[in-house]
Every structure is written in structure tokens, then in C-alpha cells.
Amino acid sequence: MTALNPTFAKLGVRDEIVRALTEDGKEHTFAIQELTLPLAMAGDDLIGQARTGMGKTLAFGVPLLHEITSDENRPLTGAPRALVVVPTRELCLQVSSDLAGAAKYLTVGDRKLSVVSIYGGRAYEPQVDALRAGADVVVGTPGRLLDLAQQGHLQLGGISVLVLDEADEMLDLGFLPDIERILRLTPDSRQSMLFSATMPDPIITLARSFMNQPTHIRAESPQSSAVHTTTDQFAYRAHALDKVELVSRILQVRGRGATMIFTRTKRTAQKVSDELAERGFKVGAVHGDLNQGAREKALKAFRTGEIDVLVATDVAARGIDIDDVTHVINYQCPEDEQAYVHRIGRTGRAGKTGVAITLVDWDELARWQMIDKALGLGHPDPAETYSSSPHLYEELDIPTDATGKVGPAQPAKQAKRPARDSAEKPSRARPKGTRRRTRAGKPVSGHPEGENAPKAEGADTAAADGEQPARRRRRRPRKAAAATAN
Incomplete structure (x- = not known):
């Protein structure tokens, strides 16, 4: 101004x-x-x-x-x-x-x-x-x-x-x-x-x-950058299994204020929110599986400062207008350059400065290079980065003694746990680290209004969460049944 x-x-x-x-x-x-x-x-x-x-x-x-x-x-x-x-x-x-x-x-x-x-x-x-x-x-x-x-x-x-x-x-x-x-x-x-x-x-x-x-x-010339010049942008090539650890360090950068974390799928948004809450961060989630009351509650908590981390699908990129968001983290690479612009546009608003960080998995590299070329960002090949990489701490000003936790687990901020998609079977309890079986589907960013909202976003794949499908077991016929057949 x-x-x-x-x-x-x-x-x-x-x-x-x-x-x-x-x-x-x-x-x-x-x-x-x-x-x-x-x-x-x-x-x-x-x-x-x-x-x-x-x-x-x-x-x-x-x-x-x-x-x-x-x-x-x-x-x-x-x-x-x-x-x-x-x-x-x-x-x-x-x-x-x-x-x-x-x-x-x-x-x-x-x-x-x-x-x-x-x-x-x-x-x-x-x-x-x-x-x-x-x-x-x-x-x-x-x-x-x-x-x-x-x-x-x-x-x-x-x-x-x-x-x-x-x-x-x-x-x-x-x-x-x-x-x-x-x-x-x-x-x-x-x-x-x-x-x-x-x-x-x-x-x-x-x-x-x-x-x-x-x-x-x-309001500006056609040659103007599509993204705010007051936003510092970083891109790192990150492994899916290390992303939560990496984000936990990023959330401890010096001078961090309200932070938004974007995912492509609603299941990933809830998963990241839950894991960060377990690590002690004040975090909430906004995505299409939450009822409207729960979404509004999370947004209100974010605006009032009750929570300072909001994990969201692209549904929130158009609807949240908070001037003091200091950091945006793309946990999953956006679909295209327009989604990237809208996501990182949550920071650097109204002339203020901000930081945008994009984590690019190996299978997302081609998509990121398309975004980088379209916007002229100059980072087509992000550096391979882990939660322990020294350059991460140096570039983002993270304290060297930062760990993956900041305190005791925080209570969930949603009023209601997300409903399951109709296509998703109830999952059974399983030991940590075992594989789960999911149905493949093409994730769709954004969630429009009410009853007419498309359901495709719920068909997020296991690959998006860094998981692999489990092998099916074949049942052997019982001997008695075999004997009867003979």
C-alpha cells in the first residue's frame, strides 16, 4: 500500500x-x-x-x-x-x-x-x-x-x-x-x-x-509475475515417507506465523493433520469429508489464532482470506500452475512478505517441471532433501536443535471425524507399518458446494500417500470340500 x-x-x-x-x-x-x-x-x-x-x-x-x-x-x-x-x-x-x-x-x-x-x-x-x-x-x-x-x-x-x-x-x-x-x-x-x-x-x-x-x-501488466514478488519460493525433492518429519522441522522456522499446508486429497489432509497433532502442533484440517460445521469451526480457530497450522485441500485456496499467513507448504505438488498460484497466494498478501515451500516427490517431478516452466520460477530440478539435510535448516532458518515434536499431542480440532467415501471399505486395525489395500482413482482438487459436490476427490490413491497396495491372499480349498467333489 x-x-x-x-x-x-x-x-x-x-x-x-x-x-x-x-x-x-x-x-x-x-x-x-x-x-x-x-x-x-x-x-x-x-x-x-x-x-x-x-x-x-x-x-x-x-x-x-x-x-x-x-x-x-x-x-x-x-x-x-x-x-x-x-x-x-x-x-x-x-x-x-x-x-x-x-x-x-x-x-x-x-x-x-x-x-x-x-x-x-x-x-x-x-x-x-x-x-x-x-x-x-x-x-x-x-x-x-x-x-x-x-x-x-x-x-x-x-x-x-x-x-x-x-x-x-x-x-x-x-x-x-x-x-x-x-x-x-x-x-x-x-x-x-x-x-x-x-x-x-x-x-x-x-x-x-x-x-x-x-x-x-x-490491475497490472500482462508481463507481471503471476505470483507475488513478496513471496520467497522454495522447492525440495522429498520422499513421501519423510514428508511429515520434514514438515515438522519447517513448522519450527524462526518467525513463523499462521501456516497453511496444502494436499491434493482429503484423506492425505486428514492424515497429515492427525500426525502433526500427535507431534504437538496446534493444527486443524479443512477438506470435503468434514461436515460444514467442522470446516467452519476449523477456519474460525485458524482466524482467531487458536490453531496456527491449517491443513487443507485446494477447496480452501479460494475461500480463505487471511492477511497474516506467513508460510504456505505444498505437501503434495499442485495439479498445475493455476493451482500453484492460488495456493501460494494465501501468503504475501496485501504487500506483506511470505514464504512458499513445495515438496516434490519423485513421481511428481514431471508435473513440477511443467509448473516451473509455465511460471518461470527457475527451479526445474529441486534438490534432494530430507528432514536431516543441513541445507534445509540453513535456507529456511530452522534451529539446528529442532526435532520432530514440539510437545505433547494436541486434541483434535474437528467436531466430527471425516465420513468414509462410499467406495472405501472400512479398514481393520492393523499393526503400524503394514500395507493397506486401496482402490485406484484420479484425485480431484477442490470441493464445491453441498449436495452437488463431485465425489471424485475421495478417490485418492495409496500412491499419493506414499503407500503400496497389499497382495491378495488366495484361499486354498478345504480338503473335505475337495473330497466331496470327488
Whole structure:
């Protein structure tokens, strides 16, 4: 943040919104906000593009709140006037919280302006009651929004501002048909805004189909690095069986604050969380096998500092917006360069510094080299590294006396143990070190909303956890049975 950025007040934002933002320490705009606000507040359609963590939420949130409260010809009645569509539950909660914070001094007659979140994984009744009580701004995930709209609980005929946030993620998760149905339920006269960190061709096509001569705003030059220059990046070639030991040392680096650890599969996320808790770390997990209450509990504990390590699948990369995350650890190599950018974008936010560490197993080397080449990182062949490697301690500033434990085992932070996938058989107790038999499957990163969430992520393979399948035993026919046959 520099003094050259204009303030929200200077750009003509309502005093009530400016007051709320100032109290939250947000007086000056970021680049995407400075470029977006004048056009959005004038009612223009626009496409906003900026790196993750650079203020896209307020870039559409501030003009959205300003617009619906400044139109004297259409006073707010409690029927939805603004709709923000997001891909995941976590992002839904985050955006709702940000908008509610910016709107806390905005009133409609004798009531406060209301921001309601609508997402799957929760009971219908409280959300229906919230809509009936008055919802000026609705933030929701596609499946649940469409479901409530088709049931008649959500009326979209009065929408004057529509926002698609993280549009590329919604495309990746297969929400395009639902989004198109939602768009058809809104008036053609609405103002439309689309925001995304990346802008692939299908997103441009989508924008042309529902927007009116949109202005494409890029907050930085096309040659700018896709990752934050304030984030120091390290990559190490690590063996699967040594990764937890290695991570235990990394979590003891000097000056470490809140830390996020990313895995590709939800089973690995829970496994790593459990093992780190056994080693004394204050850790929680967020992944698709946990119910929504448990996920929200873990996120709240992470935000409040009750835990300082959060293990997550890529579901959390889009939804967690915490400015003071100091370290990101890729326990498993991301699927591609976009996943890498979104993961490490959890640190180095808002101009702060951060550290991103990627552990590359031998069978992940080709994927890592593809990511390295696409982003120009310059680390195509990471050094072979173990938990005892001297260069690890030196490069990351780990105390030389660090061990694999920091104290007694910590209690689990989840309210509910993860449910088993329907395809996974109950496992029997077995001695430590024995092999387990699993079914192969292609892991899928991310977990969208509620009932419509794809189940493929649960089909994580034993190879992803560094395990080998067990051999099947052949049963010998009983002698009696053989005798009878003869």
C-alpha cells in the first residue's frame, strides 16, 4: 500500500461505507479497486482481473453497496437487489463477511442493510427464513441458489447488480450450466461484473454472452509475475515417507506465523493433520469429508489464532482470506500452475512478505517441471532433501536443535471425524507399518458446494500417500470340500 493510492472517500464512496472500511484499516484503495470503482459506480459492466489477495472483493463489493443504496428511484424493500455468485462455501462465507463489514453502518429505514449467504451443506430452513426476513444482498453458490430460486424462495427478478466472483474456478468445477440458468432469472437491465484471477478463453466467451460492452480491467501488466514478488519460493525433492518429519522441522522456522499446508486429497489432509497433532502442533484440517460445521469451526480457530497450522485441500485456496499467513507448504505438488498460484497466494498478501515451500516427490517431478516452466520460477530440478539435510535448516532458518515434536499431542480440532467415501471399505486395525489395500482413482482438487459436490476427490490413491497396495491372499480349498467333489 502506498500513499499514491487514492482513498475510498476521494473516489466518491458513501460516507457510511468509508467509515466502516476506515475502522477496518482500509482507507486507501488497491490498484484493482482504484481502476474499478469509478466505472462500477457509474453503472458500467466490467471484467476485473488481478492476482489473488489484491482486493477483488472490495473492488466489486464497494460499488455494489454504493449503487443499491444510492438509487432513490428504487428504494430497498428487503427483496434481493444484488447477487454475488461464488464457487465454494468458504468463499461464500468470506465474501459475505467482507460485504457485511463494509455495510455495517448502512441502514434501510429502521433496519440495517442485510447480507445473506446461501450455500449447500447447511439446512434449507435458516436460509429460507433469512430470505423472508429481508435480503438486500445475496451471496451464494450456484447449486443452492438455483435450487431456492426454483422453489420460489429466492426472487431474482429485482436484481440490479450481478457479480460472478472467481469465474474461472466456477468453470473448472462444472457450474457453467447452473450459472446460465441463474442469469436467465435476472433482468436484462442489470449491471454485471465478472472477477477472476485468470481469464481463459471460455470465461471471455461467457462474459460476452451476458454482459453489455464490458470494460476489461487488468490491475497490472500482462508481463507481471503471476505470483507475488513478496513471496520467497522454495522447492525440495522429498520422499513421501519423510514428508511429515520434514514438515515438522519447517513448522519450527524462526518467525513463523499462521501456516497453511496444502494436499491434493482429503484423506492425505486428514492424515497429515492427525500426525502433526500427535507431534504437538496446534493444527486443524479443512477438506470435503468434514461436515460444514467442522470446516467452519476449523477456519474460525485458524482466524482467531487458536490453531496456527491449517491443513487443507485446494477447496480452501479460494475461500480463505487471511492477511497474516506467513508460510504456505505444498505437501503434495499442485495439479498445475493455476493451482500453484492460488495456493501460494494465501501468503504475501496485501504487500506483506511470505514464504512458499513445495515438496516434490519423485513421481511428481514431471508435473513440477511443467509448473516451473509455465511460471518461470527457475527451479526445474529441486534438490534432494530430507528432514536431516543441513541445507534445509540453513535456507529456511530452522534451529539446528529442532526435532520432530514440539510437545505433547494436541486434541483434535474437528467436531466430527471425516465420513468414509462410499467406495472405501472400512479398514481393520492393523499393526503400524503394514500395507493397506486401496482402490485406484484420479484425485480431484477442490470441493464445491453441498449436495452437488463431485465425489471424485475421495478417490485418492495409496500412491499419493506414499503407500503400496497389499497382495491378495488366495484361499486354498478345504480338503473335505475337495473330497466331496470327488
